[in-house]
Structures are given as C-alpha cells and as structure tokens.
Amino acid sequence: MASLGNCVCMMDEGVDRLSEALPGLPADKAKLSRLMLMVGSRMQEELEHTLKPYRLNHSEFLTLMILYSSPDGSSTPGELCDYTSQGATNMTRIGNALVGRGLVVRAASEQDRRRVRIGITPSGRRFVQKMLPTLFPRLSAMFEGFGENDRRQLGRLLRKLADNLDRLDEEMDR
Amino acid sequence: MASLGNCVCMMDEGVDRLSEALPGLPADKAKLSRLMLMVGSRMQEELEHTLKPYRLNHSEFLTLMILYSSPDGSSTPGELCDYTSQGATNMTRIGNALVGRGLVVRAASEQDRRRVRIGITPSGRRFVQKMLPTLFPRLSAMFEGFGENDRRQLGRLLRKLADNLDRLDEEMDR
DNA sequence: GGCTCATATTTCACTGATGAATTAAAAAGG
DNA sequence: CCTTTTTAATTCATCAGTGAAATATGAGCC
Numbered sequence A, B: 001m002a003s004l005g006n007c008v009c010m011m012d013e014g015v016d017r018l019s020e021a022l023p024g025l026p027a028d029k030a031k032l033s034r035l036m037l038m039v040g041s042r043m044q045e046e047l048e049h050t051l052k053p054y055r056l057n058h059s060e061f062l063t064l065m066i067l068y069s070s071p072d073g074s075s076t077p078g079e080l081c082d083y084t085s086q087g088a089t090n091m092t093r094i095g096n097a098l099v100g101r102g103l104v105v106r107a108a109s110e111q112d113r114r115r116v117r118i119g120i121t122p123s124g125r126r127f128v129q130k131m132l133p134t135l136f137p138r139l140s141a142m143f144e145g146f147g148e149n150d151r152r153q154l155g156r157l158l159r160k161l162a163d164n165l166d167r168l169d170e171e172m173d174r
Numbered sequence C: 001g002g003c004t005c006a007t008a009t010t011t012c013a014c015t016g017a018t019g020a021a022t023t024a025a026a027a028a029g030g
Numbered sequence D: 001c002c003t004t005t006t007t008a009a010t011t012c013a014t015c016a017g018t019g020a021a022a023t024a025t026g027a028g029c030c
Helices: A004-021 A027-054 A058-069 A076-082 A087-098 A122-142 A148-173 B004-021 B028-053 B058-069 B077-084 B087-102 B122-142 B150-174
Strands: A104-108 A116-120 B105-107 B116-120
Touching: A004 A027, A004 A087, A004 B058, A004 B077, A027 A058, A027 A104, A027 A122, A027 A148, A027 B028, A027 B122, A027 B150, A058 A076, A058 A087, A058 A116, A058 A122, A058 B004, A076 A087, A076 A116, A087 A104, A087 A116, A116 A122, A116 B004, A116 B077, A116 B116, A122 B028, A148 B028, A148 B122, B004 B028, B004 B058, B028 B122, B058 B087, B058 B116, B058 B122, B077 B087, B077 B116, B087 B105, B087 B116, B116 B122
Parallel strands: none
Antiparallel strands: A104 A116, B105 B116
C-alpha cells in the first residue's frame, strides 16, 4: 500500500468524494497540486536513500554540488543559502558537516571580514567525481519511457508552475 | 534571489557547466529531477504557509482531510500511515495534536484490541468546512494559465513518473 | 491449551531544519 | 569622526519526523 500508484489512486477518489460535497472545489487543480507534492516528496526520499551510503543528505549534497560546479569552487554561506533555498542556520550546520569530513574548508574573507569563504577541497572534488556517476542509472530509470517530447513538456510545465509560485510569493508580501 | 525563477536559472547553468566536465551526465534528466524537487518543495512551503494561521502543518492537514473525506469519517493509525506515507511514530504525534484540539477522537477498537480507531468530530468537520474554501484561491492562482490541455499533460507526466518511482522501489528490495 | 510468530501502536533517543537572539563588522549619515 | 543602521554568520531553543525498542494483542501451529 505504500506504493505511490496506490496513494495517487486513493487521492483521486478522495478528491472526487470531496468535490461532490463542496461544489466550489477546483478538483483537477487540487489533484495536480497533490500529485506534485506526492511525487516531489517521493523523489526526495529516493534521492536521500541513494545518498545515504555516502553519508550525505539532500541539502549537504546540493551545497557540495554547487561548490563543485561553481567556476572557482568557492562561495559564502549567504550565497549558498540563496542558491539552495536553505536558512542561514542550516547552512552553518551543513558547513560544519562538510568541513568535518574534509570536503570543504572555511576561510575568513579579507575584503569583508564579516564574510566567510567556503571552498571545496581536492578531496571534496575527488569525492564528487567518484559518487556522482553512481547516481546516473537511477536518474535514467526515473525518466524511463519519457521521450524527447515528454521531457520538453514536463520541463515547460514545471517552469510555468515555478513562475506562478513566484507571482504568489510577491503578492503575499503586499 | 530567493525567487524560484532565479534558482531554476542558476540550476540550469550549473548542470550545463557540470555536463561539460562529465560527458556521461544525462543533463536533461538531471534538470527535470532538480526542477521537480525545487518546485515540489516550494509548493510544500507555500501550503505550510497558508496552513499556519490554522495551526496545522502539512501532515496534520492531510490526515484530517483523509478522515473528512472518508465514507465513515474514521480510520486507524496504521491505515493513515499508508495513506499519508507517514511513519507510525509521526502518526502518533499527529493524533495527539489533533485530539488535543478536539478535531478527532481516539477509541479502542472492539474487533481488534491492538487497533485504535481515530474519528473526526463534528467540531473537526466544521473546522474543515470553514478553512478549506480559503485555500481555493491560492490553488487557482498556482495553476493560472494552465489550460485544459496543460493540466491533462501535467497529470499524465506526473503519474508516469510515479509509476517509474514505484518500479525503482521494487527493484531496490531485490 | 500453550508456544511461537506476526501485527498495531506507542515511547524514547536522535537527526535535520527553523526562528529569535547574539556577535561582529561594514556602510550610511549627520 | 562617531553614532546609527544594515548585513553576515553563528548560537540556542524548539519543532517535525525517523529508527529502534517496548508493549500489547491476535493468529498460526503442534
């Protein structure tokens, strides 16, 4: 019963029952919203599961990948918070975890002594080069049966959704 | 910089840089995977934000909605765990929270005395009837500009993704 | 019937993440 | 200049969720 397919099926029935009782409910949008949440969190679980052998969680992995793929291999906690959508508090913890494993180093910035520079180490780069390719097979399996067109459509729809969410956030402030 | 649009844009650049260095990387799938995670977690934040005034979090809301939309308004912790993809431990906490607010009641099952029946109260029903419609406008805004066809496509692609994730999970056990 | 095994829920210890307060340094503004 | 304000990072207290162990009941099996 823990299968996503079953959960989706039950969600469909639940929303249908609900929409009979509440005529105002936008049923198809409610279903899409639930679908996004269900599939999104299952993908996150799947990722965290495959990262576990490397003793990384999602946010630590993401932070490390950003450093790895950044032109000079370094950044600051504040920037990393923006890029990863993590809070500053958590970024301190992530830094501690990665520094503790020798994957990154912290150094005081000379231009602005409030800032800290966090840079990936040679050991961190080797670690990424070793572990990253092991994720590829799962990534391919996840999108098996998605042709060129499906991938383009999904990308388009998700980006459109992202735009709408940004608009919602802006309106919230006002 | 906390806008999803910017994050998506930076993600695109990061994956592109990465895929130059690592030829084996399935770049478009990596981007779709990242997109799903980013949009999914932003939608969750958005939901939790709108639930905050009602002092509910996502899993508590979901549990309450399942009880509300179930034919007889009751279930057991074990079933609710399956339906919500939550662990048993957390379901105990959710139950405590909802019982504490008088939205649901716990009762020992007579058929199987290991089981506990959790049922929504009249007060719980009134609460849902009051708060649920306030979520509709945000839901509509979220899918603004999504025509009939876009909605059908997105639903189809997400369900397909769900099937693939189930297949991945099965293979994992073996 | 009594023994073992499986199932349902809860308790406890811990992890990951957040918000509020703290510390320190830079920028702004008389 | 020197005071005030803003910005950057960290610490501390707390919350939500997990895994392992405990508790209690039911089911299967001589």
